[in-house]
Amino acid sequence: MKSIIRAALVATALVIPVASFAQSQITRAQVRAELAALESVGYHVGDGDQAHYPEAIQAAEAKLAARDGATAYGGAANGASQSGSARVSQSDWNAMYSR
Template sequence: MKSIIRAALVATALVIPVASFAQSQITRAQVRAEMAELASVGYHVGDGDQAHYPEAIQAAEAKLAARNGQTAYGSDANGTSQAGGPRVSQADWNSMYSR
């Protein structure tokens, strides 16, 4: 009985990493295309500037987004929004809540 439980635990331990690994995979071509896009706006990998790494790639991604007409998150917001209902006039407010 112990060997069956042990075998099940070992099998589970081997299957879980494989399942988590297969969730998101991108191809080399996709990575190369993304690096080419970043290079087109001035970001170059391996230029020796490690002191400004996060800012440099974020700036390059922002330039790409601006060039492609995208916002930072989601799509462009061209709609309108109305929060709350219409305002109650002072006369109506007084007629409801004053004695």
């Protein structure tokens, strides 16, 4: 019984570091570039205003997105999209679902 527990603990210890590497890695240069871009629209890191941190960073990101013409997740996309698809023909339907 002790060997099963040891094997489970060893397996867990080996899987945890692998799972942490699955996350995307960004470089220090990318972080510095993002901070420089946020500072260019008026956001100041470490200004001591902890009470309004979420609103301040979100406002700065919104200004940055508006300046760069980018849209955030769920924003309106430029271009056209089509919802749904054409009706399936009877022969295709029969080929898929008839026996």
